[in-house]
Amino acid sequence: MRMSMNWLKEYVNLDGVTPEVLAEKLTIAGLEVEGIEKMAEGTNLVIGKVLTCENHPDSDHLHVTTVDIGDEVLNIVCGAPNVKAGQKVIVSKVGAVLAGGFQIKPAKVRGVESNGMICSLSELGVDKKAQTEEQLSGIYVFDEEAPVGETRVLEYLGLDDTILDIGLTPNRADCNAMWNLAKEVGAVLHRKVTWPSCQAASKIGTAGSFKIASKTEKCPVFVGKVVNHVKVGPSPKWLANYLHAYGIKSINNVVDISNFVMVETGQPLHYYDLSKLPHHEITVVDDVEMTMQALDGQDYEIKKGDLLITTGGQPTGIAGIMGGEESKIDESTTSIFIEAAVFNAVSIRNTARRLGLSTEAAMHFTKGIEPMAPIKAVDRSVQLLKELAEAEDFEENVMVGTIEDSVKTVTETLIHCNTLLGTAFTMDQVVGVLQDLDLNPIVEGDNFTCTIPSYRTDLNIREDIDEEIIRLLGYEDLKTTLPTMEATVGELTDRQQMRRSLRTSLTGLGLSEVVTYTLVSQKFIDNALMPLGEAVALAAPMSEERKYVRTSLMMSLLECLAYNQNHKNEHVNLFEISSVYAVDQQQERFAMVLSDSLQNSKLNRIDIRSDFFTAKGVLTETLRKLGFAAERISFQENNIDPEHFHPYRSACVMLGNQCLGILGEIHPVLAKELGIGKAVYGELKLDLLLESKASKVKFSAINRFPAVHRDIALVVEENIKAEQLMKTIKAAGKRMVKQVEVFDVYQGEHVESGKKSIALSIVYQSEDHTLTDQEIQEVHQKVLARLEKDCQAVLRG
Numbered sequence: 001m002r003m004s005m006n007w008l009k010e011y012v013n014l015d016g017v018t019p020e021v022l023a024e025k026l027t028i029a030g031l032e033v034e035g036i037e038k039m040a041e042g043t044n045l046v047i048g049k050v051l052t053c054e055n056h057p058d059s060d061h062l063h064v065t066t067v068d069i070g071d072e073v074l075n076i077v078c079g080a081p082n083v084k085a086g087q088k089v090i091v092s093k094v095g096a097v098l099a100g101g102f103q104i105k106p107a108k109v110r111g112v113e114s115n116g117m118i119c120s121l122s123e124l125g126v127d128k129k130a131q132t133e134e135q136l137s138g139i140y141v142f143d144e145e146a147p148v149g150e151t152r153v154l155e156y157l158g159l160d161d162t163i164l165d166i167g168l169t170p171n172r173a174d175c176n177a178m179w180n181l182a183k184e185v186g187a188v189l190h191r192k193v194t195w196p197s198c199q200a201a202s203k204i205g206t207a208g209s210f211k212i213a214s215k216t217e218k219c220p221v222f223v224g225k226v227v228n229h230v231k232v233g234p235s236p237k238w239l240a241n242y243l244h245a246y247g248i249k250s251i252n253n254v255v256d257i258s259n260f261v262m263v264e265t266g267q268p269l270h271y272y273d274l275s276k277l278p279h280h281e282i283t284v285v286d287d288v289e290m291t292m293q294a295l296d297g298q299d300y301e302i303k304k305g306d307l308l309i310t311t312g313g314q315p316t317g318i319a320g321i322m323g324g325e326e327s328k329i330d331e332s333t334t335s336i337f338i339e340a341a342v343f344n345a346v347s348i349r350n351t352a353r354r355l356g357l358s359t360e361a362a363m364h365f366t367k368g369i370e371p372m373a374p375i376k377a378v379d380r381s382v383q384l385l386k387e388l389a390e391a392e393d394f395e396e397n398v399m400v401g402t403i404e405d406s407v408k409t410v411t412e413t414l415i416h417c418n419t420l421l422g423t424a425f426t427m428d429q430v431v432g433v434l435q436d437l438d439l440n441p442i443v444e445g446d447n448f449t450c451t452i453p454s455y456r457t458d459l460n461i462r463e464d465i466d467e468e469i470i471r472l473l474g475y476e477d478l479k480t481t482l483p484t485m486e487a488t489v490g491e492l493t494d495r496q497q498m499r500r501s502l503r504t505s506l507t508g509l510g511l512s513e514v515v516t517y518t519l520v521s522q523k524f525i526d527n528a529l530m531p532l533g534e535a536v537a538l539a540a541p542m543s544e545e546r547k548y549v550r551t552s553l554m555m556s557l558l559e560c561l562a563y564n565q566n567h568k569n570e571h572v573n574l575f576e577i578s579s580v581y582a583v584d585q586q587q588e589r590f591a592m593v594l595s596d597s598l599q600n601s602k603l604n605r606i607d608i609r610s611d612f613f614t615a616k617g618v619l620t621e622t623l624r625k626l627g628f629a630a631e632r633i634s635f636q637e638n639n640i641d642p643e644h645f646h647p648y649r650s651a652c653v654m655l656g657n658q659c660l661g662i663l664g665e666i667h668p669v670l671a672k673e674l675g676i677g678k679a680v681y682g683e684l685k686l687d688l689l690l691e692s693k694a695s696k697v698k699f700s701a702i703n704r705f706p707a708v709h710r711d712i713a714l715v716v717e718e719n720i721k722a723e724q725l726m727k728t729i730k731a732a733g734k735r736m737v738k739q740v741e742v743f744d745v746y747q748g749e750h751v752e753s754g755k756k757s758i759a760l761s762i763v764y765q766s767e768d769h770t771l772t773d774q775e776i777q778e779v780h781q782k783v784l785a786r787l788e789k790d791c792q793a794v795l796r797g
Helices: 019-030 153-157 170-176 178-191 235-247 253-265 346-353 360-367 373-389 414-421 427-436 462-473 494-508 522-526 555-565 612-625 668-674 686-691 722-735 773-791
Strands: 001-004 032-038 046-054 063-068 075-080 088-092 107-109 111-114 162-167 212-216 223-230 270-273 280-285 292-295 299-302 308-311 314-318 334-341 392-394 397-401 408-413 443-445 448-453 573-582 585-595 597-601 606-609 633-637 645-655 656-666 677-686 709-715 738-747 755-764
Touching: 001 235, 019 032, 019 162, 019 178, 019 522, 032 170, 032 314, 032 414, 046 075, 046 153, 075 111, 088 612, 170 178, 170 360, 178 253, 212 397, 223 280, 223 292, 223 373, 223 612, 235 253, 253 270, 253 360, 253 373, 270 314, 280 292, 280 334, 292 314, 299 314, 308 612, 408 414, 414 427, 414 462, 427 448, 427 462, 494 522, 494 573, 494 612, 494 686, 522 555, 555 585, 555 668, 555 677, 585 612, 585 686, 612 633, 612 645, 612 656, 612 677, 656 668, 656 686, 677 686, 722 738, 722 773, 755 773
Parallel strands: 212 280
Antiparallel strands: 001 162, 032 162, 046 063, 046 088, 063 075, 107 111, 223 334, 223 392, 223 397, 270 334, 280 308, 292 299, 308 314, 408 448, 443 448, 573 585, 585 677, 597 606, 633 645, 645 656, 656 677, 709 755, 738 755
16 A cells, blocks of 8 residues: 555644654554655755757757746756757756755766756656656656746655555555545554545435446445536646555546545545446446457456446446446546445456456455445545536435445453453553544443444454554563473474485485475366365466466476476476375375486586486485385386376386375377476375385495306296396395396397297395305205296296
């Protein structure tokens, strides 16, 4: 909320209060002031009149001017393209300090003396967004009435104002209205606040024929009023200045009144040119699909669920966001229809986000409006239209729904208040605060009953009243105490230890950790790997790209890979540890993606390519360090999700009989769609690892007895897997077999059709003695016999 100090003075006396002091007091009271901004800066300024303007003799763009500033005539060299004789302009005299600390000094510009500067608004620090194209392109030119020699230039321009940028918490939507914000300032400063007297100003007029209706529950209240005569023209200077301070450009007196009242009351308004409405009827609907043109001249696609203002079945505005082009107020307008409605906050937010229309009206509706705001806004509109637009010939208010100023009271006791807060406030202190807040406390013994104003929708229970008391009396009254807590040993939980071990292991292998967005689009949900369940959709997402809470890490990590590859980053190997969510479910997962090379050193001629087996090794080693030995981990055919992975190059990672996740090469079709190269991806469920008992990682001395290597080539049926052979060898050799490795698989010449040859390397080693040839031969024969019996494997000749 942008709060103008000058505008605020209309309601509360700020004598002796600097912007800095007010900012500090408001921040302490809970309304954090995030910035203090002067609308313009400049000292030693004066209004001058350009007497002469000649081209500079040594420049094709500079001008040599003489400027009358009342008490003297100055020679000034000016480079602005729009400077002319007869203009009244802003002159900064020698010694002036402008925005950014720029100081004006006497100078010679290409041999011509210059004593001062003719200024543009930008040189005074005026926001460029608040300037017209003409003002941005050159110096500022006053109207003919500007008094030459006037030194209060910023005041004359309406730029002698300071803006406080206030960050409001969600529960204080009432302070989006200047009137209510003034009440807050009055309470903080203990000063009286006076709102403009306009109550019941709209209760005038004759019976009319204008009809309004609402065909949706998303518009429970709609107040309208016909004004049959208004005069459109420029806004008075004070009105344009206040809107400028807030950040709204002045258009004309009628449109400016609607914006001014919105800021004052917090109620967005829309004024329609009555003559441009084809029917004297307005209906609010939410079941239309069409394209319509709004006030900004752009076409917008309306979908079912969007609130739409129609007249005679034709659209005339996007409800709560922006009116239509065909009914806008312009110089030819002579009669208007005033709209003040209440629209569903979630519906307005969703429509505004989808259409990319972040208007002031949408912001107010989204944050919440007090129940009485529509009536207050129409009352104030009628008052200002009479004063500033010669409004007359009114019709009676028309309304859909009901507005009731229901009286809400909350009772609290001083004992409960002080006990809850840990304070010792007196009844006089408490009553003083509540009176400043217009809560009109009535005291009966230890009890006090507050009547809640309609705009304080955040006050409902007695604890809310206690919060108001402490924030205004000051948290410094709270006693300093040490918390009482049980002494515990500081140590990591099992989950924290697992995360740390994973990070240490993977970063040691050359992978980089990433943190990606938890919120994703519909596309990510549709392409989820092992989705946890039904995705959770946000009620009011930031955008369609961040509408769902992800059910898998896959698409997020692959998107990150694509980003890096598109930016020509090489050897991108990433991992992420994060939770995924579904309706009533949560699960922590680990994911990794390898691309190009895991390790590469041209000097040492090392190039470990990132393929399925590299990723398998990384995964196996990482799990081993977590206490899950390779014997407990197996890889089975991927029959869970073959769509995301290359055929025959993926596997389910098994811990016993449980599926931890999937590891494999990304399917070429998906890789092309995402714009990535060859990559291997794996995703595991960490919760399953936590539920399983990990073995303690033990360290032992290097075996000092020699190992014996034997290579064998076995001919087996095509359906026999190498893993089955390896398990059989280990079972037969027992502790004597230290390692089994496949080093060749062959089908073709010299191997019978329907069979294949698998070559394996076996390492025999004892832990307590050197093996003899006889011992090695005996165990080797056992292995071969077991292979023949269990796998029908025979040695290849």
